[in-house]
Amino acid sequence: MNSDSEAPPLAIHARGLVKRYEQGRIVALDGLDLDVRVGEFVAVCGPSGCGKSTLLNVISVIDRLDTGQLSVWGRSLSDLGEADANRFRSSVVGLVFQLHNLLPRLTALENVQVPMLATSRDRDARVQRARDLLARVGLADRQHALPTVLSGGERQRVAIARALANHPRLLLADEPTGAIDSKTGEKLFNLLTELQADFGTTLLVVTHDHHVAARANRVVHMLDGRIIERADR
Amino acid sequence: MTWRNLFRQRVRTSLTVVGVSVGVVAIVAFGAIVRGFWTSTDAGIHTGDTDLVVYQSGVAADLLSTLDEAQTRDALAADPDVAESAANLWHVLPVEGMPFSLVVGLHLDEFSYRCQQVVRGRGARSDDEVIIGTIAERVLGKSVGDNLSLGGQPHRIVGVFQTGVVFVDGGIRLTLTRLQNLIRKPGQVTSFQVRLRSGADPHVVTERIERDHPDLVAIGSAEEYKKVEQGLEIADGMLWAVSFMALLIGGIIVANTMWMSVYERTREIGVLRAVGWSKRSVMAMIFLESVGVALIACVLGCAGGVGLARLSTTLPVATQFVDPVFKASLFGLALAVAVLLSVLGGALPAWRAAHISPVEALRHE
Numbered sequence: 001m002n003s004d005s006e007a008p009p010l011a012i013h014a015r016g017l018v019k020r021y022e023q024g025r026i027v028a029l030d031g032l033d034l035d036v037r038v039g040e041f042v043a044v045c046g047p048s049g050c051g052k053s054t055l056l057n058v059i060s061v062i063d064r065l066d067t068g069q070l071s072v073w074g075r076s077l078s079d080l081g082e083a084d085a086n087r088f089r090s091s092v093v094g095l096v097f098q099l100h101n102l103l104p105r106l107t108a109l110e111n112v113q114v115p116m117l118a119t120s121r122d123r124d125a126r127v128q129r130a131r132d133l134l135a136r137v138g139l140a141d142r143q144h145a146l147p148t149v150l151s152g153g154e155r156q157r158v159a160i161a162r163a164l165a166n167h168p169r170l171l172l173a174d175e176p177t178g179a180i181d182s183k184t185g186e187k188l189f190n191l192l193t194e195l196q197a198d199f200g201t202t203l204l205v206v207t208h209d210h211h212v213a214a215r216a217n218r219v220v221h222m223l224d225g226r227i228i229e230r231a232d233r
Numbered sequence: 234m235t236w237r238n239l240f241r242q243r244v245r246t247s248l249t250v251v252g253v254s255v256g257v258v259a260i261v262a263f264g265a266i267v268r269g270f271w272t273s274t275d276a277g278i279h280t281g282d283t284d285l286v287v288y289q290s291g292v293a294a295d296l297l298s299t300l301d302e303a304q305t306r307d308a309l310a311a312d313p314d315v316a317e318s319a320a321n322l323w324h325v326l327p328v329e330g331m332p333f334s335l336v337v338g339l340h341l342d343e344f345s346y347r348c349q350q351v352v353r354g355r356g357a358r359s360d361d362e363v364i365i366g367t368i369a370e371r372v373l374g375k376s377v378g379d380n381l382s383l384g385g386q387p388h389r390i391v392g393v394f395q396t397g398v399v400f401v402d403g404g405i406r407l408t409l410t411r412l413q414n415l416i417r418k419p420g421q422v423t424s425f426q427v428r429l430r431s432g433a434d435p436h437v438v439t440e441r442i443e444r445d446h447p448d449l450v451a452i453g454s455a456e457e458y459k460k461v462e463q464g465l466e467i468a469d470g471m472l473w474a475v476s477f478m479a480l481l482i483g484g485i486i487v488a489n490t491m492w493m494s495v496y497e498r499t500r501e502i503g504v505l506r507a508v509g510w511s512k513r514s515v516m517a518m519i520f521l522e523s524v525g526v527a528l529i530a531c532v533l534g535c536a537g538g539v540g541l542a543r544l545s546t547t548l549p550v551a552t553q554f555v556d557p558v559f560k561a562s563l564f565g566l567a568l569a570v571a572v573l574l575s576v577l578g579g580a581l582p583a584w585r586a587a588h589i590s591p592v593e594a595l596r597h598e
Contacts, residue, residue, distance in 0.1 A: 057592055060507065062506065062507045062591040062592055062595075063590075063591075063592045082511075082512070083511065086509050086510070086511045087509070088509075089506075089507065089508065089509040090508060090509020090510075091509070095507055095508065097504075097595070101500065101501075101504045101595070103501050103504070104241075104501075105237040105238065105241050106234065106237065110234070114504075114505065114508060115508040115509055117510070117514070118508065118509040118510045118511065118514060119509065162508070166509070
């Protein structure tokens with residue numbers, strides 16, 4: 001058993017996170033505490049509306065906290081300005097959404113390049129990186145396909161490749177298998193965990209799927225904006 | 234990405250391009266015609282090495298100028314820098330197939346008549362002989378040897394002249410005395426063409442004529458033409474009005490298209506923001522699309538404007554007067570209008586796109 005001093009450093013350190021909507025009538029996060037260590041795969045489970053997606057939104061700085069302390073790799077997110085928040089989203093975090101959210105007019109190859117447009121002016125490097133990632137997720141022969149002709153699983157694999165485009169240290173996935181069948185979802189999670197191991201990425205996944213949760217290093221259960229149970233493996 | 238976004242709604246983008254192009258067509262076609270008027274007017278003033286043209290002062294249109302021929306000739310002869318002068322009587326008459334024809338009466342022995350470049354036949358030698366311009370020849374379908382009825386009296390066409398000035402070449406030349414009789418203006422003329430002595434300064438002579446003879450004005454260039462004719466200035470004003478309207482209407486069309494496009498892509502814009510695109514990058518994307526629409530419209534509009542202006546010269550009523558001139562500055566104006574309307578039309582949608590909350594956008598259905 002590892003002592004604390006030997007444990008990997010904290011990737012996410014959250015204390016007393018509060019986020020309310022509609023002038024305080026809806027409390028999405030209600031004093032949530034959470035620590036995630038570098039390289040960990042943590043699954044966040046809980047009923048709909050318990051604040052899981054809001055947690056991912058505030059960690060990825062696409063939404064802001066009302067109160068609380070949140071730091072990622074030691075960097076406080078509370079005082080990030082607009083430009084720093086953009087940089088953080090493009091270089092530290094990779095996002096996988098429940099619905100793939102690919103841009104419909106762009107090919108798989110172009111979709112994977114979209115985050116890199118915010119960080120790199122080197123077109124050749126962008127294309128090469130996108131090709132490598134599509135090959136890594138098993139879509140080397142589908143790079144010129146539009147999302148409309150891809151299957152649900154293929155779309156999510158493109159979305160994962162896109163999330164990895166800028167070498168993120170933290171991969172956040174919001175119900176990544178929620179819109180695909182269980183068999184495809186199983187394969188997708190195999191891929192996600194392989195990639196996590198390959199790239200050493202820290203993985204935080206929001207899921208309803210107990211099979212998915214079972215593969216995580218740790219599962220946290222949320223209810224009404226708080227973490228009510230932690231289960232280490 | 235910009236092109237893909239532009240053509241995701243092909244019909245809407247095409248209609249927007251057409252809507253904006255119409256404004257550009259109007260600017261280019263109308264602008265070329267107006268510029269042609271200015272160029273023709275300037276060339277017309279200097280026909281036959283004329284330095285100045287003298288009209289009656291205080292008239293609203295050059296054709297309304299009425300000068301006493303003998304009195305004005307004496308006044309000009311008294312000026313030390315005037316080498317020679319030639320009387321002109323201008324009148325617009327319906328002539329056979331042409332609804333308007335510029336008929337000019339000249340003295341056969343004066344330089345204004347002598348300098349006519351007769352390309353077929355010869356010059357007139359008597360009151361019942363006329364020469365016609367090359368454009369009038371084409372429009373009338375008559376040439377040397379044919380008869381032409383003017384004011385109910387028969388005349389014989391003895392020559393065809395060409396000056397290169399469209400409204401001059403669309404006209405008919407006859408003797409001044411005959412025209413004075415035909416329109417019952419004996420002893421009256423419209424203007425005098427003036428040649429100055431070598432080394433004389435036209436501006437100095439103009440000032441002196443106008444100072445010594447307040448009933449006269451002298452014109453040495455198209456820019457001074459407003460002394461006797463407001464038409465060119467009005468046409469210029471109309472060009473600016475057309476440009477402004479094109480800008481306004483085009484801006485609204487582009488804004489509407491871009492606004493709808495942004496609304497439809499709310500979720501996509503949310504994704505872009507979520508993966509790290511800055512507000513500025515999102516705004517730039519929308520602006521680029523807006524500029525793309527405007528530039529396509531500009532190119533099509535310029536081509537359409539050139540076509541329309543050229544087409545207008547084939548109309549019977551316009552062929553004698555319209556000679557469009559396509560200057561780079563005109564296309565520059567069209568481009569400036571297109572760019573400006575893309576900025577105006579794209580500004581609000583781009584601002585909205587940049588300020589969409591990524592969280593809200595990702596929830597957008």
